[in-house]
Every structure is written in structure tokens, then in C-alpha cells.
Amino acid sequence: MQFDAIVIGGSHGSFDVLMNLFASLPRSDMPPIFVVIHIPRDSTQDFVTHFNTRCGCRMVEIEDKQVPEGDRVYLAPGGYHALLERDRRLSLSSDEPVNHAQPSIDVLFESAAVAYGNRLLAVLLTGASSDGAAGMARIDALGGTTIVQDPTTARSPVMPKAALALIRPDHLVAPDVLADTIRDLVSGAQPRGMMHGDG
Amino acid sequence: MIDPDVLKIETDLVVTALHQRYGLDFRQYSRASLERRLQGLVEKLALDHVTDLIPRLLHEPGFVDRMVNGIAVNVTEPFRDPECFAAIREHVFPVLRTYPYFKIWHAGCASGEEVYSMAIMLREAGLLDRAQIYATDINTDALARARDGIYTSEAIARGEKNYLAAGGTGQLADYVLQQYGSARFANSLRDNMVFSQHNVVSDEVFGEMVLVLCRNVLIYFERDLQNRVVDLFHRSLAHRGFVALGAKESMTHLASGSDFECLDRHARLYRAV
Incomplete structure (x- = not known):
């Protein structure tokens, strides 16, 4: 496996993208996937149940000091920030919102960048804020691999555009090839998703 | 951008300075949040490096308080997680009724919204006169705000929904005095409150x-420290006393949790066995 973890951030419009993604990703030989979407407090279990029943994925809500396992998806709870520690356990914090968001994508991504270095694959999807851009820059700087949703395919292009203003992502992809791109990258195959700069 | 290995060393040095000079022990705080907060403080103070905090910490009188107040910040709201308050009303209040006098401790009360929430709930149950409420925090700024009991009108308005969900019978606004866009909780709520600095x-x-x-x-502590703090609570409790944790906190993985039974898993309400 090329990666020890995958982080995914998204906001407005990302729910449908994630539904398709989790329905299509392999069920085995996958590293843990950590997800931040901007969900309200007290709604976390509803999202978990929805994804699990509709996509057949193994999603759980992130718990404090949890040790992540492969083939599972971890969703950051609404009303808290989720962070990865250097020993790759999860923590929660109730610090004030970052980029008006709690959970914030930047908080997860910046801590994951430190915990996983070049063993991290990061995905930033559609969204109406710039949350996640700084996190992607940190992941890029520490050797992680970055995927940004092509803003022309995004219901709300603000979030991917904010990331593109800071970094040149390794892959710029449309939602319909996202699952294949991730699978190929994880297995070490040449990804089918368009390489940024290829044209 | 800061090299993570350098940031780890810098954080270790600041933690060492706080511990050796002031006895403030952040060694078992969860590192990811602590590093984030230290970096936030460095930005706020317009410093270059986390280690720039050290000379000020060692040589500038009073800076340690500013620093602790800058890194030990917690935010809350009235009746946060109403199911917690509803569970306390259901499981704890019947026991409180059997006492002529009782003590409640808000450990880490932050800016105090939940302390006033508790007082309101006790008032509505006719129990406030028998209560002594201790509210403590390590952060003196937060403690001062808690003591003042002044919040924005918006915060109170947002708290109304929580208050009703927690089983409130009136309006949260009934307990505050509105003045110039801010709201102050009624003095009668705070008669039996004691605010003091305490480090769990x-x-x-x-x-x-x-x-x-x-x-x-x-959630800000490593497991060992979580264990020790829960043990501290156990030793602070009267026979068969209760502990309420945050919505994402649990005793399940703690050795000291074996001293407790869980009364409401969702509300995170525990009782000493």
C-alpha cells in the first residue's frame, strides 16, 4: 500500500460526491479514511447511518483517542474538531471554530500532515468556504499526495479554488473518476485520473 | 512553514519551562491541540517562533497567566448538549431532593454558561437554596467572565433551544437582564456560587x-492523565456521587472508570459504585 491514511474534506455539494465515492471504493486493502464535512452538531450519527446503509461502507464516528484501522471510514463529529496525533491516534477538541467551521478541514489536515508525512493522500472537494486550503498546503509541503476536485465540476468552486491558489495539486479530478484515482494511487498503479499539468 | 520535528522540540521546551518554573504540567496534554494553540498564541502575539515564548515566560512578570489564558481556552454555551442536563434532571435530582444541603462542582467551567444553566435547572426544581456550586477553571480570564455572567444577547438567544430541549419550563430570557446588547444572568442565581482557580x-x-x-x-488529555483526573473526581465525590462528562468523552477505556457505572451512555452520565 502506498499510503497509510487518506483524508477527505468537503462542504457544500460534497455529500453526493462522497455517496458515490464510498459506494465505489474497494472494501479491503484500504488505509483508514478520515473525513471532515461541515455537518451540524448532533447530526453525526445520522450521517454515519446514512452512508453505511446507502454505500455499504464501514463508517464510524471519530472518538477521542481512537486507534484507526484500515478499511474503515472515520467521520469527524459535528461541533468538534478532529485531529491526528503523531502516534496516529485520533483526538477531539472543542476549540473555537476555524474558518467558521467546527469541525474544520484545516485542523484535521494540518495535524494529519504531521502524523503521516509522505504516507498521506488528501482529497479536497466542492465547498463554499476556503477551509481546507491551508491544510492542503501543509500536506503538500510535508510530502503528501494531493487531489483537488476540478472546480469546473464543483457545485461550489470556492473551496477547490482556494486550494489551487496555494498549491499545484498532484491530481485535479472530476467526481466520476475520483474513486478510480484513489484506488489506483493506493494500489500503486498508474492513476487514470488526469495529472495536473498534463493538459 | 515550520518543520514538524522542530515544532515538537519547541513545544517540549515550552512545556518544560511551564512545568519547571511554574509547576504547570502540560506534559500529558494531547499534543496536536496543544501545538495548534501554541502556534495560535505565537501568531496573536506577533512572535516568530514558539520558543520566543520562553524568554517572556521566564523573565516577564505576569506573562505566564496570559499564556495559560491563551492556551487553555474552552468554549461553551447555555445548556450545551441538552441531553446531559435532561439526564441530570432525571437521574441526579431525585437524589438531591434527599439532601438538606449538597455541593456541585463544575471542573473546567470555562466562561460559565453551563454553571448558570445548572443554577436555573436547580431553581426550577426548587433545589437551588440547598445548593453550593463550585465553578473552577485554570484560565483566570474565563473564570472572570464566568463570575460576571455577562454574555451576548445572541448567545442567550441561541441557548433558548437548548434550554427547552433540556426540559426548561419557562424561557432562558426570564433569567437574564438585557442591557445594551448584552445579557447578564440574574444575581439571585449566583448567591450560592463560588468561583475559584483550580487545575485538575x-x-x-x-x-x-x-x-x-x-x-x-x-479530550485535551492523554489517557494516563484522563485516568488520574477521573480518579480525582472519584475521591472528590460523596458516597454514590455522580459525574457528567462531555458528549464525546467516556470512561469506557479508563481503568479509573471501573469505580463508576454508566447511567446514560448518550448523555455521558456516570455514578460512583
Whole structure:
């Protein structure tokens, strides 16, 4: 496996993208996937149940000091920030919102960048804020691999555009090839998703 | 951008300075959040490096308080996680009624919204006159705000929904005096409140509590420290006393949790066995 973890951030419009993604990703030989979407407090279990029943994925809500396992998806709870520690356990914090968001994508991504270095694959999807851009820059700087949703395919292009203003992502992809791109990258195959700069 | 290895060393040095010079022990705080907060403080103070905090910490009188107040910040709201308050009303209040006098401790009360929430709930149950409420925090700024009991009108308005969900019978607004866009909780709520600085990491027990609320504090600690703090609560409780934790905190993985039974898994309400 090329990666020890995958982080995914998204906001407005990302729910449908994630539904398709989790329905299509392999069920085995996958590293843990950590997800931040901007969900309200007290709604976390509803999202978990929805994804699990509709996509057949193994999603759980992130718990404090949890040790992540492969083939599972971890969703950051609404009303808290989720962070990865250097020993790759999860923590929660109730610090004030970052980029008006709690959970914030930047908080997860910046801590994951430190915990996983070049063993991290990061995905930033559609969204109406710039949350996640700084996190992607940190992941890029520490050797992680970055995927940004092509803003022309995004219901709300603000979030991917904010990331593109800071970094040149390794892959710029449309939602319909996202699952294949991730699978190929994880297995070490040449990804089918368009390489940024290829044209 | 800061090299993570350098940041780790810098954080270790600041933690060492705080511990050796002031006895403030952040060694078992969860590192990811602590590093984030230290970096935030460095930005706020327009410093270049986390280690720039050290000379000020060692040589500038009073800076340690500013620093602790800058890194030990917690945010809350009235009746945060209403199911917690509803569970306390259901499971704890019947026990409180059997006492002529009882003590409640909000450990890590932050800016105090939940302390006033508790007082309101006790008032509505006719129990406030029998209560002594201790509200403590390590952060003196937050403690001062808690003591003042002044919040924005918006915060109170947002709290109304929580208040009703927690089983409130009136309006949250009934308990505040509106003045110039801010709202101050009624003096009659605070007659039996005591605010003081206390550090759950290093300070001693508060005796004979019937209920300890410590919400969204343990998540900032490593497991060993979580264990020690829950043990501190156990030693601070009266016989068969109660502990309420934050919505994402649990005793499940703690050795000291074996001293407790879980009364409501969702509300994170525990009782000493």
C-alpha cells in the first residue's frame, strides 16, 4: 500500500460526491479514511447511518483517542474538531471554530500532515468556504499526495479554488473518476485520473 | 512553514519551562491541540517562533497567566448538549431532593454558561437554596467572565433551544437582564456560587461533591492523565456521587472508570459504585 491514511474534506455539494465515492471504493486493502464535512452538531450519527446503509461502507464516528484501522471510514463529529496525533491516534477538541467551521478541514489536515508525512493522500472537494486550503498546503509541503476536485465540476468552486491558489495539486479530478484515482494511487498503479499539468 | 520535528522540540521546551518554573504540567496534554494553540498564541502575539515564548515566560512578570489564558481556552454555551442536563434532571435530582444541603462542582467551567444553566435547572426544581456550586477553571480570564455572567444577547438567544430541549419550563430570557446588547444572568442565581482557580492536573480534591461536571476537558488529555483526573473526581465525590462528562468523552477505556457505572451512555452520565 502506498499510503497509510487518506483524508477527505468537503462542504457544500460534497455529500453526493462522497455517496458515490464510498459506494465505489474497494472494501479491503484500504488505509483508514478520515473525513471532515461541515455537518451540524448532533447530526453525526445520522450521517454515519446514512452512508453505511446507502454505500455499504464501514463508517464510524471519530472518538477521542481512537486507534484507526484500515478499511474503515472515520467521520469527524459535528461541533468538534478532529485531529491526528503523531502516534496516529485520533483526538477531539472543542476549540473555537476555524474558518467558521467546527469541525474544520484545516485542523484535521494540518495535524494529519504531521502524523503521516509522505504516507498521506488528501482529497479536497466542492465547498463554499476556503477551509481546507491551508491544510492542503501543509500536506503538500510535508510530502503528501494531493487531489483537488476540478472546480469546473464543483457545485461550489470556492473551496477547490482556494486550494489551487496555494498549491499545484498532484491530481485535479472530476467526481466520476475520483474513486478510480484513489484506488489506483493506493494500489500503486498508474492513476487514470488526469495529472495536473498534463493538459 | 515550520518543520514538524522542530515544532515538537519547541513545544517540549515550552512545556518544560511551564512545568519547571511554574509547576504547570502540560506534559500529558494531547499534543496536536496543544501545538495548534501554541502556534495560535505565537501568531496573536506577533512572535516568530514558539520558543520566543520562553524568554517572556521566564523573565516577564505576569506573562505566564496570559499564556495559560491563551492556551487553555474552552468554549461553551447555555445548556450545551441538552441531553446531559435532561439526564441530570432525571437521574441526579431525585437524589438531591434527599439532601438538606449538597455541593456541585463544575471542573473546567470555562466562561460559565453551563454553571448558570445548572443554577436555573436547580431553581426550577426548587433545589437551588440547598445548593453550593463550585465553578473552577485554570484560565483566570474565563473564570472572570464566568463570575460576571455577562454574555451576548445572541448567545442567550441561541441557548433558548437548548434550554427547552433540556426540559426548561419557562424561557432562558426570564433569567437574564438585557442591557445594551448584552445579557447578564440574574444575581439571585449566583448567591450560592463560588468561583475559584483550580487545575485538575495538579491541584487536590474538592470534598464531598454530589455531582461533578467536567465537560470537554478530558479530550485535551492523554489517557494516563484522563485516568488520574477521573480518579480525582472519584475521591472528590460523596458516597454514590455522580459525574457528567462531555458528549464525546467516556470512561469506557479508563481503568479509573471501573469505580463508576454508566447511567446514560448518550448523555455521558456516570455514578460512583
